[in-house]
Amino acid sequence: MxxxxxxxxxxxxxxxxxxxxRDANISAMVTEVSSNNLEQLVKKLVSFQTRHTLSDTLSKTTGIGAARTWIKSEFEKYSSASGGRLQVSYDTFTQPADGRRILSPVTLKNVIAILPGTDPNDKRIIMVSGHYDSRVTDVMNVKDFAPGANDDASGTAAVMEMCRIMSKQKFSATLIFVAMVGEEQGLYGATNLAKRAKEEGWNVHLLLNNDIVGNSYGMETDIKDNKSVRVFSEGVSPVETPAQAAARQSAGTDNDGKARQAARYIKEVAERYVDQLEVKLIYRRDRFLRGGDHTPFSQQGFAAVRITEMNEDFNRQHQDVRTENGFKFGDLPEYIDYNYLQKVTRMNLSVMSNLGLSAQExxxxxxxxxxxxxxxxxxxxxxxxxxxxxxxxxxxxxxxxxxxxxxxxxxxxxxxxxxxxxxxxxxxxxxxxxxxxxxxxxxxxx
Ligand SMILES: [Zn+2]
Incomplete structure (x- = not known):
């Protein structure tokens, strides 16, 4: 305290x-986040069978094409409810072959909803993301059932539920809600969008990247914890210049980079608005040797953090859906703790709202x-x-x-x-x- x-x-x-x-207006929005809505969103995303980045784009019911069409149409519903202020689009780009996880050039689409700020003197942009693509054990398997309920329908559902609620309100800063593509193939959606943001001069103040935010059970440790969530932040910007590095070393501010300052802010605001939630700040870029969509934004000089559940269940992530010796593997919607996902969504919403309503720094x-x-x-x-x-x-x-x-x-x-x-x-x-x-x-x- x-x-x-x-x-x-x-x-x-x-x-x-x-x-x-607590601001009563923010509290009302926090309360509006519904675990039932989140469950419906996750189950709908799972219903596309696979959201593999290279899966079918023509079917109306299965594959990544159907998934992105549906996400965009949901954003458009929220836009109608906001009187059309919410601007919905695809961020479309061609991803070249990488000889690894993309074998030939492919057209990919992030789905974006922009809520313009109300103050013309406030150029801040605050972003929240999840990735809507999914995978099974073989990262090149585009056919098999890849529910990706937790990785990362949970983060995508959080973004959509926030967008539904927040697009009815007015904020001084501009808010951007993104469902990213291509995360599992190599962070390609985020890499493209971060480059675009840099080239177009977006004043991104913060990206809250939500990836794997719906499970409250730790495999092996058997820890059941529905009140802790991790925020990963790096202390030093990956793009600091030699002069900036010298200034940092001289002042000893290794622990005060943009992402880390933002992480402390997230903890303070989220714990103010969300009951029974403890935000654990992890002072590193990501989980050990693993990556996520916040990093391409850090690499363009923006403050970006990763939000992830406290205890992971690796019997669910990136697993073929199967039963072995009576044990069911797979990232299925029945293993999501929707009340926990509700808390994490409320955390994101409170932080984005408090910052979006504030005076500039x-x-x-x-x-x-x-x-x-x-x-x-x-x-x-x-x-x-x-x-x-x-x-x-x-x-x-x-x-x-x-x-x-x-x-x-x-x-x-x-x-x-x-x-x-x-x-x-x-x-x-x-x-x-x-x-x-x-x-x-x-x-x-x-
Ligand atoms: Zn993921």
Missing amino acids: LLVFFVSFSEIELYAQRPEV PENVIVQTSGLTNKTALKWDAPKGKKPVGYYVLMRETTSPFWERKFFVKETSATLAYSKDNFYFGVQSVDEDGHESLVITPKPGR
Whole structure:
């Protein structure tokens, strides 16, 4: 639990401790997430028999073509309910052969729904994704039943249920809901979309990638845990320049990259809005030696994290559906914990809403280095667009994974009687309803 202090003027005064406040509008959306809807979405995705990226595109009832047509038509229903504000399209591209998992060039389609932001001065884009393709044991098997209920109909269903609820509301930032293709063949849908985002100058502030989010049972360990979820984040951007690396090493901010700051934000906001949910921050890019659709976005310089269930069941993932010695293998919908999937969807929704409604983050945040001092002086500029009511200056011990103290200031500067040698700091905007921006790591300056 973070302790919150109010600060006035540029020196610190202890004012009061602030209770956790939920925005009633966000709480109403969180409540609207339905485990029954999620179950129907997962079962419908499974009904296409296989959603293998290279499977049939002509049938109306089976294969990846039927699956993407249905996902798009669902997004279009939500668009009608939103008065047409939600913009639905295919992100279509030709994937060349890779000599490995794509044997000849193929046309692939991500399915995208864009909810434009209401503030023209707010250029932020917040994305949520799951991948709709599936596979069995042989990654080139395009024919056999590949239900992919958990991997990753669960993430796709989460994205669709969020889109249904959130597209009826208005957000300052632009929200993008994506069902990715080609994940199992080599992250191709995400790679294409991340490149497009970079080329078209999308200001992606955060990608929440949901992959394998519906199972609450750990194979072998026999752990049943419906209240923990993992968020994977990398500390250092894979595209930092030598100059940025030198600045990071000098300031010791290895643990304060964009994705990691976002992960701390996700934990704080999600635990505020979702009861009986503990967000476990895993400080690495992904599970050991494995990958996902967030990484192509990191590789284009965007903040991107992976959300995955706490305990995995490998008798379900990437398995031919079969029975051996009386044991049923396969990624089937009866093994999904829909109340758990509901919590994970609520977590995503609360984070995306809080960020989408917030003022933008402070600009040019610097920690002043003009003289040697045992205090820490920070200053910044107000964001463009909606004005925040103030800012939180966040502080933690160098050994702490999480922010430990939070100081509220109305001005665009703060001097704390704590040394920058011994603590890490961050600054975020907060509006009158308590929505916080992402946290900015200060750069040294004068
Ligand atoms: Zn997956």
